[in-house]
Amino acid sequence: MQQLFNFFIKNKTFVLFLLLFSYALSLTIQSHDYQRSKFLNSSNQITGSIYATFHSITQYFNLKKENQILLEENSRLRMTVFNQKKTATVDTLLEYKYELQPSLIYKNSYSLPNNYLTLNKGQNDQIEEDYGVITSKGIVGVIDGTSKNYSRVLSILNTNSRINVKLKKTNYFGTLSWDGESPEITQLKDIQDLVKLSVGDTIVTSGYSSTFPPDIPVGSIESFRLNDTKDLYIIDVKLFNNMRTLEHVYIIKNNDINELKALNNFNEQ
């Protein structure tokens, strides 16, 4: 026992180094595994408020471009309203299945294999995990952690991201993931080789999960090839969103999500 103590005291630098290094290593391994990455992250109060302060200075640089995007979206929405046959009556008592909340991106990242974004809405705004995040052009990611005032988004540019999407033309569905290479291109897998594909086909969300409503645009087919076993396609999807210059996003709240969760819990009991 005495010798053991002596050994530790003699090599205390090495022991400390080994302890800290293995702790950092375990954090790294856990961060590569989506199911367990629930550690301190950028959506906590301190880092969130620092990003908020910095953002309040830099937000003015993009105002012109963001205005343009908002105007374009507005005109597109007005066009659909004007061209609708029946005018929908605005009913304040109407309950919507999906609610949208506008939000700002405080931290964006796209150059790592595992990218996360930080948003300025949190539990105080009734934001919870598994809510979808989109822009006017397409999907961005899924919320995977919240604090009081901030939340963290698992970007579609994250090798752990899995999103259920389908081909708009034929309704065949598959899983959208990312290989970590180019921030413009994601990969769609699980589409069978019988399906007819052509470059430029639109990919939209399938609506089979409670995160995203159906038919939100995702991207278009850039190229496709068969996988090693020659039975499934690997499709490169060019995203409609430019993930480098995101600023304003919408958080989608599914009002049925609690009902669905309750049903699942009921089954388990």
Next chain:
Amino acid sequence: MNNNSVLKIILSFISLVLLQVLICSNINFMGEINPYVYVIFVLLYPVINNRLLFIFTSFLLGYTVDIFLDSGGVHAAASVVIAYIRPLILKFSFGSAYDYQSIKFSTVEFSRRLVYFLLLIVIHHLILFSLVIFDETKSVLILQQTLYSSVFTLILCLLFSSLFSRKET
């Protein structure tokens, strides 16, 4: 270590973290090349020090950057390694001056400082990108990213170190 230098270290800790996460990690030069200037904290930490405290502070620095960037523990791991092996590199690049513990980073000749910076930065970045990419089949990509980012970091670190050393004299 007197109070003045402790304060200096704390201030440089905070400002380097902020510089890194708010500006340097958003440069994305040519798409994805970022400098990691916070390593200059480990490079220029006083030579006469409490080694345990030094290793722990370096770990804390890396971990703080990790929390901001949501990267798990990659920066913490890389920083703690270079903090641990720094005496070896010091001895290798400065030779006898290190034995007498009389190194002043502001006065050593440029070539020696370059070697010292280069070695630690390359080791740091190699560990960093191995852990970030975490895929043994992509070793070419790891080496590529290490090379590009190291050059970027090295230039900035040399720039910073000459800026601050001029102030001292």
